[in-house]
Amino acid sequence: MDSTIIECADCSQLLRVPIGSKFVACPKCSSNIALEFVQKNDGGVMFTRGFFFGLGLPLAMILVSMTIASVGDSQDYDGFNILLLIPFTTAAILLAISATLSRVSGELHQRNVHVDIRTGAWISVVLTLAFYFIMSIAVMVGRAGVR
Ligand SMILES: [Zn+2]
Known part of the structure; x- marks a missing residue:
């Protein structure tokens, strides 16, 4: 599955997320990030x-x-x-x-x-x-x- 790199808005941690997923939890500050831009790409x-x-x-x-x-x-x-x-x-x-x-x-x-x-x-x-x-x-x- 294709993945993309995003940056956590809270702690700037770089995260690899699969394209098409809607949410990802940041492993560093454990905030939930909604991936709307990935949905648009998809x-x-x-x-x-x-x-x-x-x-x-x-x-x-x-x-x-x-x-x-x-x-x-x-x-x-x-x-x-x-x-x-x-x-x-x-x-x-x-x-x-x-x-x-x-x-x-x-x-x-x-x-x-x-x-x-x-x-x-x-x-x-x-x-x-x-x-x-x-x-x-x-x-x-x-x-x-x-x-
Ligand atoms: Zn974070």
Whole structure:
């Protein structure tokens, strides 16, 4: 686990504390120190993680659905259509969950993570919807060409 060095406000003793802990007791003067600044740092790291999780997971589903589509029966139009909707559905579900949790989460830090996931999921919803329409049109054009 990552740790950081802080200075005790009462006795200036240097303390090594794990990142993410909320309180640390100074071993020299035994005063309790609240680590709010560590929480902010941690939140900064989590922003990136939450955002890329919300953005990345649905986009990864595009690859998954394309992989399944390429090994599956290419004549199965309905099956292919459902596959194309998987990334969008993933993004929409992620958006719904993170939007709900960002409202109901009691802890500020937790709430921020869900807000970040929601931001990423919003972008994913737009991207995966665009992907769905482009691929549907491509499939329709392809089918029209075959006939
Ligand atoms: Zn101290």
